[in-house]
Amino acid sequence: MAAAHRRAPAGAPTQHRGHIHWPRFSLVFIPALLSLALLAFGAATGVVPVALAVEGKQGVQVTAKSFDTEGTATFPQFFQTQDGEHRTLVAVTLKNLKVQGLCVSTKVDTPVGHYVLRITSPDSGSEIKAGDVTIGVDTIDSLGFDGQQVRVNYGAKTADGTPTDTGSRGFVPLEIDNLGFDLDLTIRWVVANQIHLNGLTLAGGLEQHECK
Amino acid sequence: MTPPLPVDPDSAAEPGHPARLAELRAWTGQRPWLGGTLTVLAGLTIVLLPAQGFSVVLLPGVAGLSGFVIGGLITACGLFLLFSPQLHGLIGIAAVLLSLVSFVTTNLGGLVIGMLLGIIGGSLGFAWSPPDTEIR
Numbered sequence: 188m189a190a191a192h193r194r195a196p197a198g199a200p201t202q203h204r205g206h207i208h209w210p211r212f213s214l215v216f217i218p219a220l221l222s223l224a225l226l227a228f229g230a231a232t233g234v235v236p237v238a239l240a241v242e243g244k245q246g247v248q249v250t251a252k253s254f255d256t257e258g259t260a261t262f263p264q265f266f267q268t269q270d271g272e273h274r275t276l277v278a279v280t281l282k283n284l285k286v287q288g289l290c291v292s293t294k295v296d297t298p299v300g301h302y303v304l305r306i307t308s309p310d311s312g313s314e315i316k317a318g319d320v321t322i323g324v325d326t327i328d329s330l331g332f333d334g335q336q337v338r339v340n341y342g343a344k345t346a347d348g349t350p351t352d353t354g355s356r357g358f359v360p361l362e363i364d365n366l367g368f369d370l371d372l373t374i375r376w377v378v379a380n381q382i383h384l385n386g387l388t389l390a391g392g393l394e395q396h397e398c399k
Numbered sequence: 400m401t402p403p404l405p406v407d408p409d410s411a412a413e414p415g416h417p418a419r420l421a422e423l424r425a426w427t428g429q430r431p432w433l434g435g436t437l438t439v440l441a442g443l444t445i446v447l448l449p450a451q452g453f454s455v456v457l458l459p460g461v462a463g464l465s466g467f468v469i470g471g472l473i474t475a476c477g478l479f480l481l482f483s484p485q486l487h488g489l490i491g492i493a494a495v496l497l498s499l500v501s502f503v504t505t506n507l508g509g510l511v512i513g514m515l516l517g518i519i520g521g522s523l524g525f526a527w528s529p530p531d532t533e534i535r
Contacts, residue, residue: 204428205484205530212526219495219518226502237503238465 236318236381248398252288252310256281256320274325276375281320289315290398303395307388318381324372331369431487431527435480437520438494442474444513445505466505473497473517480524491525 229235260279288310295302308315426432446467476494479486498517501508508514 203530205431205527207433207523208526208528210526211528212522215492215495215525216518216522219499219522222499223502223514223518226499230503230507235503237507238505 230384231387232385234383236383238378238380238382247291247293250288250290250398251286254284254286256284258282274375277324279322279324281322282318284315284317284320286315286317287311292395292398294397300393302391302393303397304389304391305395305398307390307398309386313385315385315387316381316383317379320377320379322372322377323375325375326373327370328373329369329371333367333369428530430482430484431480431491431524434487434491434520434523434525434527435477437516438477438480438524439474439520440477441494441498441509441513441515441517441520442470442472442477444470444516445473445501445509446470466509469497469501469505470509470513473501473513476524477520480520484527484529487524487527487529491521491523491527494521494524496521 226235230237258279258281260277287308289308290305291307292303292305295304447470473494476490476497479490480494483490495518498508498514498521501514501517502511508517
């Protein structure tokens, strides 16, 4: 047996305690670090998708120059808090999300002041993509819309010029140009899969400003 | 550098040395305790760090499931290193691979901290040599 060959012969110096064989350590540790560097580089350039899941209670400011997604909502979803309370919420699922000009910031109170962590992406060029984002919305605290043009059932007519329904059954044919909105939500959890990050800038410190 | 001296198990039982400490010393000498402990900490970090101070304990569906699965597996690897030290080679490699996987599946590997602990712990577990092996 192989283990028997590793036993020290009689009279050879032996140890009664296990020990670390450092060449074997570097045999695994160095390739692992190289793999990690490749993964980190891939994630930073958007080649390697990553997954994030955040739950709980933390104030986060999110702004975006533009985003494109397909959204669905499921109600009710249930969750349980640490004090045993069962609550319901709406689970909003965003598929094929593409975001440009993203800014995400969170502020943490520390003994030396407000520490702000801020993540930003460029306004144009590279975009952040996510295959599947699920947001658990507890309450909608305020909602403001600003659309320059809103068209319902626009552009579809029969041969004699009579407006007709468009789109699939159960969908409202709605077109809105230059839509801007301001949402204030209480979100209990966020799960995002297949995230392709590209050109993200991460900044943190006491002097950082929150996203506006 | 001074090479490590052979350890005499009787030295731990010298007068005045607490018996519990001697038992602990004997126990840690028979297993990759440092690698196992770091690997357990890595798994717990990946499972618990994103939820620290948060209010939700039970999520609907499979939300956040990967963190529990990967973190749980890494924790199990650490426990295997501590309590089945004869498997240290295989388990050490598994802990390192799972830690690398956690980077893309679970909040960047427990915000990088858990992943680094797992890589170091798994590598230490793999590199551990059992007692009474030949000193080179």
